[in-house]
Amino acid sequence: MSEQKRGMHGIWSGRWTFILAATGSAVGLGNLWKFPYITGENGGGAFVLVYLACILLAGIPVMLAEVLLGRKERMSPINTMAAMTDKTGAPKLFRGIGWMGALSGFFILSFYSVIAGWALLYVGKIAAGAFVGIDADGSGAAFGAMLADPVGLTIWHTVFMFLTGVVIARGVNKGLEATLKVLMPLLFVLMLILFGYSLTTPGFMQGFHFLFDFDFSKLSTESVVVALGHSFFTLSLGMGAIMAYGAYMPGDQSLGRTILWVGFLDTMIALVAGMIIFAIVFSNGLEPSSGPGLMFVSLPIAFGSMPGGIFFGTVFFILVSIAAWSSAISIAEPAVAWAVEKGISRVKATAGICSFAWVLGLGTVLSFNEWADYKIFGKTFFDSLDFITSNVMLPLGGLLIAIFVGWFMSSDAIKDEMKMKNETLFSIWRFVLRFISPVAIALIFINGLGLI
Ligand code: PFF
Helix, strand or coil: CCCCCCCCCCCCCCCHHHHHHHHHHHHCHHHHHHHHHHHCCCCCCHHHHHHHHHHHHHHHHHHHHHHHHHHHHHCHHHHHHHHHHHHCCCHHHHHHHHHHHHHHHHHHHHHHHHHHHHHHHHHHHHHCCCCCCHHHHHHHHHHHHHHHHHHHHHHHHHHHHHHHHHHHHHCHHHHHHHHHHHHHHHHHHHHHHHHHHHHHCCHHHHHHHHHHHCCCHHHHCCHHHCCCCCCCCCCCCCCCCCHHHCCCCCCCHHHHHHHHHHHHHHHHHHHHHHHHHHHHHHHHHCCCCCHHHHHHHHHHHHHHHHHHHHHHHHHHHHHHHHHHHHHHHHHHHHHHHHHHCCCCHHHHHHHHHHHHHHHHHHHHHHHCCCCCCCEEEEEHHHHHHHHHHHHHHHHHHHHHHHHHHHHHHHHHHHHHHHHCCCHHHHHHHHHHHHHHHHHHHHHHHHHHCCCC
């Protein structure tokens, strides 16, 4: 029998709540903002194909492993990994998974909050009609003006970090569960409306081909490293966020099907976001490779010219903010849960962790203006943090998790926790986790080290 223990942090209320919470964590700026712009920077189709392969061969198998570990121990990732390392007799190194995850969380939260602040700022701008009838140049200039103002960026970074802190401090269950049940479907509907709009634009097919026609000659080592890193970032893997959420999952729920749902929804939302954004990019003569501003420059053009654009645009950026918010909460949860287990109150733990991340976030704010010319290995402060977390720390965390569950946990212990009815699927997953995922991650990783 599996342990039906409850951790000190509580349990998701319903069968679907884990899917909702995990999807809330997975679907965020990674899908709507980062996926389109890194696809643009890495040449399109071949990158998308490698990204999809990484989701299937590394992301989904590792996600299953992470949730399994969390549910088995029902504690923060740091304590879960400590307990599991002792129980299985695995080398102490594996305890590091929890610690490295908490550190990655700090780093990611710091820049995530700054970018989510952009979305908050855009809610007000679009609602005020600032983009009505705007062209590509005007939209680019508005984005540039926002980046040039460190005070404005800091204000919105502060607002977002505060909102994140408030929800974490109150516990994830109440506010978040109820809100997400309404908002996630709304996000989906709005994306469909925008998708319908993008179908009417002249650049739709060009965008489609850019995303889905692959030309491997365009693929560099860096692109492959970025695709792998993004598959972890977008599924919230390799740092304990999903492990923490797994710790709150009811014991009788089958893991395999649940995880597939989360992976499917996350991937669909990224691909649809890509189709919308590239349709608008190509219809307006924008550069697909223009970087982090891609979503913030292209979408306002569409909202500025479509009927009801002010309304749809405002709602859309509210939803981007909410998608970011539901992800940000999960980024901080592992560290907060650990502090709570240490006896610190949830409110104090949240205040401390969010304050640290806020201070670090100022580096990202400045990297778009005052510090834009200071480069570490050719990258700004923001680029360096993004690179080191997504492309080094998360894949390394994922690699260690795959090795740990694949090689140090017995098949019986896993089966007992998984409740997976299909033997064949179980064997395929275990095989991929033991052999394919670690080798793929290690190979890409080793090749990528040359890029640092
Ligand atoms: N998956 C989130 C996104 O795509 O925006 C980002 C994220 C959340 C990364 C939670 C890592 C994490 F632990």
